[in-house]
Amino acid sequence: MKDKILLNILQGVQDKEGYLSEKSLKEISKKYNIPISKLYSVATFYTMLKTEKQGKYVIELCGSPSCVLNKGRDIEKFLEKELKVEIGETSKDNLFSVYKTSCIGCCDEAPAMLINGEPYTKLTIKRVKEILGELRKNANT
Numbered sequence: 001m002k003d004k005i006l007l008n009i010l011q012g013v014q015d016k017e018g019y020l021s022e023k024s025l026k027e028i029s030k031k032y033n034i035p036i037s038k039l040y041s042v043a044t045f046y047t048m049l050k051t052e053k054q055g056k057y058v059i060e061l062c063g064s065p066s067c068v069l070n071k072g073r074d075i076e077k078f079l080e081k082e083l084k085v086e087i088g089e090t091s092k093d094n095l096f097s098v099y100k101t102s103c104i105g106c107c108d109e110a111p112a113m114l115i116n117g118e119p120y121t122k123l124t125i126k127r128v129k130e131i132l133g134e135l136r137k138n139a140n141t
């Protein structure tokens, strides 16, 4: 099977179930006769594929040069401290998963991040505090 087809299958399952669970990977392995080791290697290679359950809000902070040079690291440190996570982890309340990503095409408005695929730009710590507050409020309503 071509990798592009496999990626489409994995992405489709993830879109439906939120992440690629061990159970899902075993089912795909059986259905398409693909070794489970190959599925894991593909699923863990591509950053858009997740093998662990995600928070309600998936934050992908840009880690490319324009953002890093525009205080992106300050935003990263703030997110880790505020959400009590390391990059790649999900907060204990299961609301936020935080990742770093490469350029998301908003360099002229750096630093930037995506939350569930939506861009947030010209970030400051104050703005990120507001965004997290709004998301927490929305999660509880």
Ligand code: FES
Pocket (backbone or CB within 6 Å): 062, 063, 064, 065, 066, 067, 068, 102, 103, 104, 105, 106, 107, 108, 110, 111, 112
């Ligand atoms: S470098 Fe961050 S959006 Fe391009």
